[in-house]
Amino acid sequence: xxxxxxxxxxxxxxxxxxxxxxxxxxxxxxxxxxxxxxxxxxxxxxxxxxxxxxxxxxxxxxxxxxxxxxxxxxxxxxxxxxxxxxxxxxxxxxxxxxxxxxxxxxxxxxxxxxxxxxxxxxxx
Numbered sequence: 696x697x698x699x700x701x702x703x704x705x706x707x708x709x710x711x712x713x714x715x716x717x718x719x720x721x722x723x724x725x726x727x728x729x730x731x732x733x734x735x736x737x738x739x740x741x742x743x744x745x746x747x748x749x750x751x752x753x754x755x756x757x758x759x760x761x762x763x764x765x766x767x768x769x770x771x772x773x774x775x776x777x778x779x780x781x782x783x784x785x786x787x788x789x790x791x792x793x794x795x796x797x798x799x800x801x802x803x804x805x806x807x808x809x810x811x812x813x814x815x816x817x818x819x
Contacts, residue, residue, distance in 0.1 A: 745772045 749771050756769045795805055 742774070745774065748772055 752769050752771065756767050759765050759767050793801075798805055
């Protein structure tokens, strides 16, 4: 069967595109793996440093108590999650005010007049 040269060239272009995409995919996978390893190392170092700082703070407080008989609070670095503790479902999402209770639950700041302050404004 005879195939025109232009059609054969289309297949060559397609093969070159697929080869280029495969090369790019392999490169991106290698970079992703390197980044995963670096993230794992950074998390391990962060946990180690956090534990060291916490133990030093406890030692400092114990020494202050023994030396000067002063009890000082012990600050502690805690590991936090980057994910919301109680995410809002898509059904609950809107651009309107979520209310003070939902804002407190999500750890968002509250704006406006406090309820007790509002009562005193209206009573006067």
